Amino acid sequence: MEFETAYQAFIDHHAALRSGERKGRLIRGHLYAEKLFLQNVWYPLFGHLDHLHPEYEIYDWNRKSQFIDFAYITPFGRFGIECDGFQSHVKDMDREKFSYSLNRETFLTAMGWKMMHFSFDDIQNRPEVCRMLLQMVIGPCMIRNGTTNSAAISAAVMEKEVLRLAWRLKRWIRPKDVTDHLDVDFRTARKWLRSLVEKGCLSPIARGKDIRFYELKEGSLEHI
Template sequence: MHPNLTRYIEQLEKEAVIGGAYPKKLGRPELMFLQEVWGPVFNYQYDGLQAEYPFKDFKEGQRFVDFVYVKGGMKLLIEIDGFTTHARDISPGEFDDHLLRQNDLVLSGWLVLRFSAHLVEKQPQQCQKQIKQAIGHWWSLTKGELTTEDADVWRLRRNLLVQMAAQRNGSLKPRDVADAFQVTSRAAVNWLKRFQAEGVFTGETSKQQRTTRYILQNTFQ
């Protein structure tokens, strides 16, 4: 287990005790998600991620969700579904309530992602991909062409692109970024140009003097 994840879990348990509750015990699927999915996407930084998050539905009923990420204006909610818990051995009424619960979350302004425990364990890269796409989708919805000067948003964006470039032999094309985060090509170019100006990338130009590829500087590798 990554040391940052160990500290994150210890902090969860500490906060539960301070709040007068039993220490939060995450199950194996949730721990796998933190280690194999969230960790690689966010360089094992868990700032802004909350586990066993409570909220009230429109009937004022108390609910809990597995994870929420609230940072830089983003409201991302993630559920890890076990097959037995969510697809078998439930009554029609419980199934209806399960669907209404998700509708309540969407209507409350949350971007909702659901992963099966099997997918988290066997195909974590697919989960990572959809988290990146969710981040890009949220920014597209709330920030237009993503020109916000919010420091947390740009810092997160830079870290994700640095990690992505490191996994692609140190270079990125705008289309790579657009596909990974489900944003427009124009937005992807704006991101890369900004980080080029900050010295994170250098541009590689074609004969037509168009920047076709962005190379990660050695200090960030």
């Protein structure tokens, strides 16, 4: 499905489910930056808008109603996404608003949300950076919760998680490291590691006739 068709169906669907201020907020608050985020970042990565909620209403510790730009609500977690413009979110923010913003973020974390912020400049000019970071946050949650067969999770996403693990280990990586971290069998772990060798991200290290370890190669960070 083309993005414009999917986007219009997405907005119509959520507008039909709402009334009053919640509907008004969707119409007034979902503007150019939010649509551009979906077009440049989300849709190229996932290819659909399922489980995504625009202008999602939340409550702070005083039960005060607030809205976040997007909520991605799935069986494997709740993710909040904000598209921040420099003018409105930084230059025009006084000390009280700044304090409230930090407290709200901490409160949402305590309530089980994973919050992500993307600048409008990056959404418009460097969407590949936004896609990389979005995938880094959401991908591992999908993997750990047994959704590795989902269409949204490709082999490339799994391999990126293996590379991130290798960077965190700060040493060579073994198939056992992958099996322990991602809860997959040995053959699957070895398949991903060999694929990364073929792509020039890892170098195999042999002990005798067998390959036991893999080392990161220069430039592998670019593939994460």
